[in-house]
Amino acid sequence: MKKVILTHGYADEAVERLRREFRLAIAADEGTDLPGSLRRHADAEGLISFLSDPIDRTVISNLKKLKIIANYAAGYNNIDIGWALEKNILVTHTPDVLTPATADLAMALILAASRRLVEGDAYVRAGRFTGWGAGLFLGKELQGAVLGIVGMGRIGLATALRARAFGMKVIYYSRSAKPVLEKKYGFARVTFLELIRGADVVSLHLPYAAGVHHLFNRDVFALMKKDAIFINTARGPLMDEEALAEQLEKNERFTAGLDVYENEPMVDPRLKHLKNTVLLPHLGSATGKTRRAMAMMTVQAVRQALNGKRPQHLIPEWKEKLKRNTNCSNK
Numbered sequence: 001m002k003k004v005i006l007t008h009g010y011a012d013e014a015v016e017r018l019r020r021e022f023r024l025a026i027a028a029d030e031g032t033d034l035p036g037s038l039r040r041h042a043d044a045e046g047l048i049s050f051l052s053d054p055i056d057r058t059v060i061s062n063l064k065k066l067k068i069i070a071n072y073a074a075g076y077n078n079i080d081i082g083w084a085l086e087k088n089i090l091v092t093h094t095p096d097v098l099t100p101a102t103a104d105l106a107m108a109l110i111l112a113a114s115r116r117l118v119e120g121d122a123y124v125r126a127g128r129f130t131g132w133g134a135g136l137f138l139g140k141e142l143q144g145a146v147l148g149i150v151g152m153g154r155i156g157l158a159t160a161l162r163a164r165a166f167g168m169k170v171i172y173y174s175r176s177a178k179p180v181l182e183k184k185y186g187f188a189r190v191t192f193l194e195l196i197r198g199a200d201v202v203s204l205h206l207p208y209a210a211g212v213h214h215l216f217n218r219d220v221f222a223l224m225k226k227d228a229i230f231i232n233t234a235r236g237p238l239m240d241e242e243a244l245a246e247q248l249e250k251n252e253r254f255t256a257g258l259d260v261y262e263n264e265p266m267v268d269p270r271l272k273h274l275k276n277t278v279l280l281p282h283l284g285s286a287t288g289k290t291r292r293a294m295a296m297m298t299v300q301a302v303r304q305a306l307n308g309k310r311p312q313h314l315i316p317e318w319k320e321k322l323k324r325n326t327n328c329s330n331k
């Protein structure tokens, strides 16, 4: 039987499937750190990793028989993709299945931030609610407000559609134009500068890459509306967390709803003390249904790869590599 390493436990059904077909090692159960455990299983042919596991050059190089890394997430910036490609190791991820859950969470953050849900909840729990008040926790109305989607991919679109149902006007910034969406839903493509200056709510939906590190920096936060809401359910390093904390400290009308952080699980302590923040522990895909589906996708990917088939959900870089190879061999 081929050996597969799962870095942490996940859906029982998926673990059982893996156990039926492979020699399964669950690294987190072994009482050592991840690199130690991975070294112990250097003969593994499959690796199922979490977004919090750094799968760097050393990890990849030590697993000499590795054929596939199936990342239990849509984002895969935890993996040294260049090195995996170089070593011809397949890399898959779990797109699509988590789109509704993640878009729901982005919408939940927009609502929580605009209507001050966390502050209101704390107020009631503290026994401070003594009667209805005309000025109690006044928030911002979403009807007619402008939502700026940065990255109109699957999750960006699903969030835009949810916001549209709340009466929001959607503008977007994306590498490629989406004429069908513009025609069908009236979404407007704008430049990055137009978006950050014009949006009442900015929601980030880009995958992380070195080229967009700190896309949201001090200068960008300064250009946003003074009472804007900034939502990040994508990846922490897309924003300069320190600059964001400064902006929020300086201006209490500016609000942030965050599900991700620059150095997870660390969170800038200032963000925790401010009232104008809503903070979640990276819950984008955290519904039972979605997490089960994601787990089953990783099982399927490993089964396909270790049975000599091309896995279905290869990351785009791998698809490009295959396309390049086909083009070369057709020449």
Ligand code: DGY
Pocket: 051, 072, 073, 074, 075, 076, 098, 233, 234, 282, 283, 284, 285, 286
């Ligand atoms: C992902 O899969 O990339 C999400 O961040 C999980 O919540």
